[in-house]
Amino acid sequence: MSVHGKATLRLLDKADKQIRALPRPVKGAIYDFQYRFRENPATPGLQFKRLQGHDLLYSARVTSDYRALILHAGDNDYILVGVRARQDVYDNLDRFRTQINEVTGAIEFLEIVPSTEIDAQPPETAAVPVAAPEPESAPPSRPTAPANAPDTPQSMFAHIGAEGLRELGVTEVLIPSAMAVDSEETLLRLIKYAPSMTEEVLLALADGKGFDEVLEQITRPVAVPEPVDTSDFGAALRRPATRVSTEDTDLQDAIEDPFNRWKVFLHPAQRKLVRRSYKGPARVSGGPGTGKTIVALHRVKYLVEQLPPAKRKQVLLTTFTTNLVADLRKRLLELGGQELVDRVDIVNIDKLASRIVTEAALGGRRRRINDLQATDEWRDMLVELGETSWDAEFLSAEWNQVILGQGIATRSGYFRARRAGRGQRISRAQRARIWELVERFTMRLNEKGVWTYRQVAETAARVKAEQAAKIEENRRREEEHGAVFLHRQEQSWAGLRYDYEHIVVDEAQDLSPAHWTLLRAMVAERDDDIFLVGDTHQRIYDNHVSLSSLGVNIRGRSSRLTLSYRTTRQILGSAMRLLGDESWDDMDDQSDDLAGYRSVLTGPPLRFLAAATPEEELDTVAEVVSGWHRRYGDEAAVAVAAPTKSMVGEVQRRLLAAGLRSVTIGSDAAEDSGSVHVGTLHRFKGLEYRHVLIAGAADGIIPRAAVTRLRDADPLRYRRELQKARSLLFVAATRARDALVIAWSGTPSPFLPQDTESVSSAQGGGTIDGALFAPDNAMF
Structure with missing residues (x-):
């Protein structure tokens, strides 16, 4: 093939995983290679040529010892599917497979290696083990039940069967290996470099999702309704199921950080x-x-x-x-x-x-105050009036959500107002009294020259x-x-x-x-x-x-x-348990859940650390953070979340005593990547870190002790407060990308697994809710 002029070079999803395992100098050379290739693939120094025995698979020179494997998808469109050692490319030409999935119409690339050989492969080899290799030149077959795939109770996917896996979009050549999977270790080895669709389907099934659920949530959204032409790679490239970076993407983002894949690949x-x-x-x-x-x-x-x-x-x-x-x-x-x-x-x-x-010239010079400050104003006013029938939090919420939320300007309008979801029922006489208090409150704010952001x-x-x-x-x-x-x-x-x-x-x-x-x-x-x-x-x-x-x-x-790109499976499962059995709304009078929520990333489990006293807990926090920094240095990306501002200060003082720099997460996220970021749980919204420690997860703190007083007085409000506290803990926990630790002193929060009470000290050991709990020196 003769090629001249500029070309597009996209990165195939999951190729980044194999490339990241390459030596650093080779990765550096790839960044230079991509620019040169896009300018002109025919540049002599690239040695761009078709591989023997393949119609559309080419190689190009990255360094003297490494070659890029490139799929030609038609016209000037090319896809980088991997980078291999030069000798491995030419010694294993018969093992490379470029194909189109018959269910999704997506482009797939595999290097097929018999499972008996996989352990001998170097770490940078993106090879997929199969239960039994097929003849060299034979196309993938469609057996209904491979003889060498044991359909027994020991097989993790025996209840689905080969035909079921095929219908769900599992790559045909990997179905025998999938039917032979009998442990999570075998599964993870199989899917490490398997096509993304196969990986998602098998992990979802392994997580206990049923056939119909996987079909509806994973396969059907990307399935091609018409018969797929498995020779038309140009059409396959344009299908949503083919996960490639955009043509103008710098591949560095996708290669350097596994958690940056979502920035490059749209699922x-x-x-x-x-x-x-x-x-x-x-x-x-x-x-x-x-x-x-x-x-x-x-x-x-x-x-x-x-x-x-x-x-x-x-x-x-x-x-x-x-x-x-x-x-x-x-x-x-x-x-x-x-x-x-x-x-x-x-x-x-x-x-x-x-x-x-401001543009409407309304409000004059009044200063803005936030919700917490407004609640304090409500509290002060009620004390001054000797009003004990209502608490400040209830009145503040009633004013914000009902009166301001519906734009109610009159007493009669408030009498007719819809209060769906507000919990405690109130009579007409009670509404009249609340309206009087609201009028007094707004006058109070006017006199002070302030108004709330809600106003x-x-x-x-x-x-x-x-x-x-x-x-x-x-x-x-x-x-x-x-x-x-x-x-x-x-x-x-x-x-x-x-x-x-x-x-x-x-x-x-x-x-x-x-x-x-x-x-x-x-x-x-x-x-x-x-x-x-x-x-x-x-x-x-x-x-x-x-x-x-x-x-x-x-x-x-x-x-x-439903697919998480940031949080590992281990952290995700533990974080979801923090939500309990509560029912959640969908912002439109219906219920919502996280059914099907899953991750394809793996990592260490959530760890719990109990301490006898607050001082011991702070010592534990410093030890854990120090351990992360010893191992990862400035790339540790560590954050500590605490439930109160006072505890944020205590954590920072203890970290300073341990020789660790820290910065407070303010209204703008701190940019200092070399310091430990410390902030209240609320401040972690929208942020992410490699390592997160949540401190102060004790009973009476998460949730606040005051919440329990609402249990009988206002059951719906009590439930809402519990939900808010659970959400806060859930948000902080899911900021963690690689590792999550939750610490407390005294009695653990009721949101944590019940058997955490069996852990008496951060120096002990044991297993909690399936998560490893280990002494500090075993955590890093």
């Missing part, structure tokens, strides 16, 4: 959601690390690309947590460059509301709702009479338009009713108007909403992501 399920057209608002949910944010960012890019150029910012990207905004901006810049960022308004939702109120959001929502009403009225009159018939006093309406063409919301579960009312008024109701991603299992604020009641109708347009 087929993700790509489908990004490019779909929705007949109105749409929602994507999923557990931590499933790529919800990357879906939101790619969705922003996709929407912008569909719009004609304009001088204004046409798409809004917003979220609740302040420290996530800078991260969203940075990642969107990496994804699409400055030209993309210039067309997107990336702003925290409360800052957006403040901007609207600002409600005011901004009112401003934009009035504007939206004028826009719609203007449109109606133009349709009926034409613009020339508009009355003179209405001419000011003519220039009005909605603020954005599209709105994308990250961490949607954290927004309040007033926030949603504001967003609904800033974009016209039409196709693809609002796209939101979130997970109610990570709701750590008192924001419970029914989206349909606020004009954001997502029913019939909701999707779920």
Whole structure:
């Protein structure tokens, strides 16, 4: 084949795993190789040539001793499927397989090695062991039950059978080996370099998922409805199931860090959601690390690309947590460059509301206060009035969620207000008294020259709702009479338009009713108007909403992501148990769960460390963190989460005494990668670290002791507070990428496995809920 000019070079999913095992100098050479190849594959120094016995598989020179294996997918499209030692390439030509999966139509690459030889292979060899090798030139067969695959109770997939695995999309040549799997060790060895689809299916089945569940959640979303042409690699490249990096991606990100793969590869399920057209608002949910944010960012890019150029910012990207905004901006810049960022308004939702109120010249010079400060004001006022019928937390939530959330401005309006989900029922007389207290409270804030962010959001929502009403009225009159018939006093309406063409919301579960009312008024109701991603299992604020009641109708347009890219299987399983048996809502009066939530990453189990006293616990924290730093140095990426600000200070002082630098995670995530990051549990939203230690996980702290007093007085509110505390612990636990430790002194939190009480000291040993508990010197 003669090749001239520039080419696209993509990286096939999972090839990065094999490449990362190569010597560092070789990896460095790959970065240089990719640029040279893209400029001109025919450059003489690359020695680009087709491999003997293969129609579409080529080799190219990376170094004198290593060759890139490259699949030609048609035209100028090429896929890097691996890098091997030069001699291994030419000695094993008959073992390489480039094929198209008959179920998904995806491109797959395998190096088939008999299982009897796999242990002798060097670590950088991306070889898949098979139960029995096939003849050299024979195409993959379709046996219904291979004679050498024991269909016995010892086989992990005996209940599925070979035909069932085939229907689920397992690579044909690996079905005999899959049927021979009888332990997790054998399974992990098989899937290490198996195609991604095979890996996901087998792990899901091994986790106890049934055939129908795996078919619905994993296979069906990427299955090709029509017969697959297994010779058309160009068509296969364009299918969502073929996981390759984008043509302009620097392969370094995918190769250097296994947890960066999600930044380079859009999972087929993700790509489908990004490019779909929705007949109105749409929602994507999923557990931590499933790529919800990357879906939101790619969705922003996709929407912008569909719009004609304009001088204004046409798409809004917003979220609740302040420290996530800078991260969203940075990642969107990496994804699409400055030209993309210039067309997107990336702003925290409360800052957006403040901007609207300021532009409308409302609020004067009043200073903003947050929810905690507002609750303190409620508490002070109740003490001054001698009011004991209601507590500050209840009144603050009632004011925020019902009165401000629904934009209620009158006493009679409050009498008619819907209080779904608020728990404690209140009579008409009680509503009258609450309204009196609310009026006193707002006067108190006015006198002090302050107002809450919730008030600002409600005011901004009112401003934009009035504007939206004028826009719609203007449109109606133009349709009926034409613009020339508009009355003179209405001419000011003519220039009005909605603020954005599209709105994308990250961490949607954290927004309040007033926030949603504001967003609904800033974009016209039409196709693809609002796209939101979130997970109610990570709701750590008192924001419970029914989206349909606020004009954001997502029913019939909701999707779920279930594959975690950040958290290992071991940490994920333990973190999910922290959620208990609670029932979770879906932000629209329905229930939600994490069914099918899984990970293909593996690592050490969650570890629990008990201490007799708070001082001993702080010593344990310092020992664990020191151990991580001794082993990994500045690349340890360590964080310590604590339930209170006072404990954050205590942890930092103890780390300093141990000779460790630390920084506090503030409203903006700390950038100092060489220090230990320490912060309250709330501050960990949206962050990720290789190693995380959660301290203070004791009874009476997580959850707070005050919560137990609500058990009988207000059962629903009690349940909500428990859910919030569980979510907070769950969020912090799932920030860990490689290792997670949970420590406490005294009695452990009731959210932890019950048999943790059997651990009496951080110097002891034992097994807790299937997780290894070991002395400090055995942990690293």
